Structures are given as C-alpha cells and as structure tokens.
Amino acid sequence: MNSLACGTNGVLLFAAEASKEGGGGDIVKYFQDYSPPVAILIVVVLAIIYVLRTTVDKRIAQAFDEKAKAFEILFKRRSDFEDRVLTTRFTLVTELTSRLERVATNLNRLSSGVEPDPEFMKGNEVVPLTALFEEIQIHRLVLTEDLYKLLNRRAQIALELANAGDPEIRRRIMLEWESNREKIRALVRNMFQLDSIKATPD
Numbered sequence: 001m002n003s004l005a006c007g008t009n010g011v012l013l014f015a016a017e018a019s020k021e022g023g024g025g026d027i028v029k030y031f032q033d034y035s036p037p038v039a040i041l042i043v044v045v046l047a048i049i050y051v052l053r054t055t056v057d058k059r060i061a062q063a064f065d066e067k068a069k070a071f072e073i074l075f076k077r078r079s080d081f082e083d084r085v086l087t088t089r090f091t092l093v094t095e096l097t098s099r100l101e102r103v104a105t106n107l108n109r110l111s112s113g114v115e116p117d118p119e120f121m122k123g124n125e126v127v128p129l130t131a132l133f134e135e136i137q138i139h140r141l142v143l144t145e146d147l148y149k150l151l152n153r154r155a156q157i158a159l160e161l162a163n164a165g166d167p168e169i170r171r172r173i174m175l176e177w178e179s180n181r182e183k184i185r186a187l188v189r190n191m192f193q194l195d196s197i198k199a200t201p202d
Contacts, residue, residue, distance in 0.1 A: 085142060086192065092139050093188055096132065096151055097181075103129050103158050104177065111170065126162050129155060147191075150184050 103126065106116040119127060133155050140148045157177050164170045189195055 089142050089144070089147070090188075090192055092143060093147060093151070093184070096136060097154070097184060099128065099132055100151075100154050100158060103132070104161060107158065107161050126159070129158055129162070132158075144191075146187055147184070150180060150187065154180050154184070 106120050107126070110116050110121075121127065133152075136143070136148065136151050136155060143151065154177070157173060157180060161170060161173050161177070164173055
C-alpha cells in the first residue's frame with residue numbers, strides 16, 4: 001500500500017511538472033480521477049509512446065537526411081556532367097567553324113590563282129574538308145541536332161564552293177555561306193546565353 005501511495009505521489013508530481021511546462025493545469029486533476037494503478041499504467045504507456053515517437057521521428061529524420069544527401073550528390077554529378085557537355089560543345093563549335101572558315105578562305109585564294117598549302121588539295125579532294133565532315137558526324141550527339149545540321153550544311157557549302165567554277169554560282173554559294181554563319185551565331189548565342197554574360201569588374 002505504501003509503494004502504491006509512493007507511485008501515486010510520483011505520478012502526481014510528474015503530472016504537476018508537465019502541467020507547469022505545457023501550460024495544462026487540468027493534468028493533475030485528470031490523474032486524480034483514476035485509481036493509483038491505472039494512473040501509473042497511463043503514465044507508463046504515455047512514456048512508452050513518447051520514447052517510441054521520438055525514436056521513430058529520429059529514424060524518419062535520419063532517412064530523410066540520407067535521401068536528401070543522395071539527391072544532392074546526384075544533382076551535383078548531373079550538374080557537373082552538364083557543365084562538361086556544354087564546355088565540350090562550345091569548344092567544338094568554335095573550333096569547327098574556325099576550320100571551316102579557313103577552308104573557305106583557301107578555296108577563294110585558289111580560285112584567284114593563289115596556290116594553297118600542298119596538303120590542302122590531293123587531286124580533287126579538299127583534305128581538311130574531308131576531316132571536317134568526319135568530325136561533325138562523330139560529334140553529332142554532343143553538338144545537338146540543330147548545330148549538327150547547320151555545321152554539316154556549312155561543310156557541304158564549302159564543298160560546293162570547291163567544285164564551282166562559274167563566278168555567279170560562287171557568288172550565290174557565298175551568299176548562303178554568310179546566311180549559314182549568321183544562323184550558327186544566333187543559335188550559339190541562344191544556346192549558351194552569351195548575351196547575358198557580363199564582364200566582372202576588376
């Protein structure tokens with residue numbers, strides 16, 4: 001009986017402390033409505049529920065943190081991959097267009113009677129142009145279909161220029177050459193958002 005009384009007093013003391021912290025003034029009265037064994041049982045059950053809820057909350061929070069970290073790593077890897085692809089694509093476009101420009105320049109010199117580099121022509125083949133066709137095809141996936149089509153067409157225009165003897169035909173070919181150049185520039189500016197890049201002051 002004494003232990004039961006002690007248990008009851010302990011329950012009431014616990015309830016009184018809980019009521020102070022939680023602002024629930026009726027908690028003590030709530031326990032006083034029950035016999036000591038029932039009151040002790042209620043406290044034990046509530047304590048178990050509290051411990052279980054805390055444990056579950058911690059596990060849920062830990063699982064959430066693990067998932068968040070996994071997504072963060074995945075997102076960073078994807079972002080790094082996209083950065084590498086964009087860098088490679090921009091490098092490819094600038095290099096391929098520069099080399100195509102040199103081919104056109106040498107073809108125009110050749111039509112004016114200026115002998116190009118001995119390695120430029122082998123019979124009727126424009127050697128650097130053949131290499132450019134191959135590289136444009138190889139890098140088609142990285143370039144994207146839009147850039148691939150424009151660059152491939154530019155190489156075809158250069159080939160047409162190499163085979164054109166009539167000045168009027170050459171003039172029409174060069175008009176398409178200029179139009180193609182502007183299309184490539186517009187696409188590259190839009191694709192890489194070049195106009196939005198601002199120089200940072202020193």
